[in-house]
Amino acid sequence: MKEKNIPIIAIKNLNFRYGEKDQLVIDDLNLEIKRGQFIGIAGPSGCGKSSLIKVLTKLEKAEGDVYLEGVSIQSLNRADIAKKIALVPQTPFLISASIRENVSYGLDYEVSLDEIKEACRKAFIDDFIESLPDKYETVIAEGGGNLSGGQRQRIAIARIFLRKPSILILDEATSALDNTTEKHIQKAIELLQKENSVTIISIAHRLSTLENCDNILVFDKGKIIQMGKYHELINTPGIFQDMYNGILK
Ligand SMILES: Nc1ncnc2c1ncn2[C@@H]1O[C@H](COP(=O)(O)OP(=O)(O)OP(=O)(O)O)[C@@H](O)[C@H]1O
Ligand SMILES: [Mg+2]
Numbered sequence: 001m002k003e004k005n006i007p008i009i010a011i012k013n014l015n016f017r018y019g020e021k022d023q024l025v026i027d028d029l030n031l032e033i034k035r036g037q038f039i040g041i042a043g044p045s046g047c048g049k050s051s052l053i054k055v056l057t058k059l060e061k062a063e064g065d066v067y068l069e070g071v072s073i074q075s076l077n078r079a080d081i082a083k084k085i086a087l088v089p090q091t092p093f094l095i096s097a098s099i100r101e102n103v104s105y106g107l108d109y110e111v112s113l114d115e116i117k118e119a120c121r122k123a124f125i126d127d128f129i130e131s132l133p134d135k136y137e138t139v140i141a142e143g144g145g146n147l148s149g150g151q152r153q154r155i156a157i158a159r160i161f162l163r164k165p166s167i168l169i170l171d172e173a174t175s176a177l178d179n180t181t182e183k184h185i186q187k188a189i190e191l192l193q194k195e196n197s198v199t200i201i202s203i204a205h206r207l208s209t210l211e212n213c214d215n216i217l218v219f220d221k222g223k224i225i226q227m228g229k230y231h232e233l234i235n236t237p238g239i240f241q242d243m244y245n246g247i248l249k
Contacts (some may be wrong), residue, residue: 006069006070007032007033007034007035007067007070008033008034008035008036008037008068008069008166008167008199009031009032009033009056009066009067009068009167009199010031010032010033010066010067010070011029011030011031011032011056011064011065011066011067012030012064012065012066012067013028013029013030013063013064013065014026014028014029014030014055014062014063014064014065014066015027015028015029015062015063015064016048016051016052016055016060016062016063016222018051018060024222025048025051025222026048026051026052026055026062026222027221027222027223028064028223029052029064029222029223029224031217031224033199033201034199035166035197035199036193036197036198036199037199037200037214037215038190038193038199038200038202038212038213038214039199039200039201039202039213039214039215039216039217040201040202040203040204040209040210040213040215040216040217040230041201041202041203041204041216041217041219042203042204042207042210042216042217042218042219042240042243043218043219043220043239044220044239044243044248044249045249047219047220047221047222048219048221048222049171049203049219050171050203051222052219053087053169053171053201053203056073056085056169057078057081057082057085057087057169058073058076058078058081068081068084068085068167069084069166082106084165084166084167085165085166085167085168085169086159086160086163086165086167086168086169087169087171088153088156088157088159088160088168088169088170088171088173089156089171089172089173090171090172090173090175090176091149091152092144092152092153092155092156092173093156094140094143094144094147094152094155094156095140096139096140096141096142096143097139097140098134098136098137098138098139098140099129099132099135099136099137099138099140099155100113100116100136100137102140102155102159103116103119103120103155103158103159103162104116104159104162105159106159106163107162107163111162113136115162116136116158116162117136118161119158119159119161119162120154120155120158122158122161122185122188123154123155123157123158123161123185123188124154124181124184124185125151125154125155125157125158128151128154140155148176149176150176150177150178150181152176153173153174153175153176153177154177154181154185156173157173157174157185157189160189160192161188161192164192164196164198165198166198166199167198167199167200167201168189168192168198168199168200168201169200169201169202169203170189170200170201170202170203170204171203172203172204172205173202174186174206174209175204175205175206182206182209186209190212205249207230207234207240207243207244210230211230212230213229213230214229215227215228215229216228216229216230216233216240218233218238218239218240220239225238225239226238226239226240
């Protein structure tokens with residue numbers, strides 16, 4: 001049985017830099033995230049948001065420790081971590097295979113075409129796929145070259161509706177989408193949190209996508225400098241308010 005009180009993610013005394021002499025990109029970070037929370041991360045460009053995600057998913061090694069459901073990532077390999085964390089990066093990775101295979105990529109069990117279609121409907125990409133001559137059997141070029149940035153993002157998002165991971169990390173995952181599509185997908189993602197108790201970490205430049213977060217962490221130079229809900233933060237002088245007002249990018 002899963003211990004309810006163990007945080008789904010615990011970060012302890014985390015320090016990270018890219019080179020030996022470089023400045024700290026993550027500066028003595030301590031943080032606990034509870035299961036089922038919807039956490040937002042904001043902060044100026046270059047403050048270390050994506051680097052933190054790389055450390056959490058063990059793409060980079062840092063000093064200190066990260067625990068996923070109480071287990072140190074030092075004792076987990078990349079495959080173990082991929083089972084727990086689904087990451088949707090800004091430029092998703094697509095394989096040179098059919099759309100159907102791309103959406104079900106990485107699953108170790110069979111899924112029906114109906115389930116794939118349902119996931120694509122939630123990611124607002126089903127109409128586009130149905131308009132293609134080969135529909136779900138359309139082959140995507142290596143790297144996704146024959147799709148727009150927004151179409152690639154929506155295929156990557158369809159994957160997560162199928163997988164229902166315990167932790168979902170979105171690194172500006174809807175940045176290439178128009179406002180309306182982004183809002184629809186946002187709603188479907190928030191349902192994943194409510195109905196499946198998925199823990200969500202969302203990094204966003206478009207701050208409005210963080211409106212329903214349980215807590216937003218505002219980073220600057222590798223440190224958390226503000227914390228709170230969207231409406232609290234936009235009404236408090238500081239980096240978040242400056243970003244909201246367009247003073248800071
Ligand atoms: N592979 C790398 N090698 C060396 N330095 C890097 C590397 N990737 C990022 N950096 C540096 O680390 C710092 C943090 O970068 P990071 O990508 O985490 O920022 P970010 O907060 O995600 O920014 P953005 O909002 O622009 O995506 C920056 O100063 C960046 O130049
Ligand atoms: Mg980034």
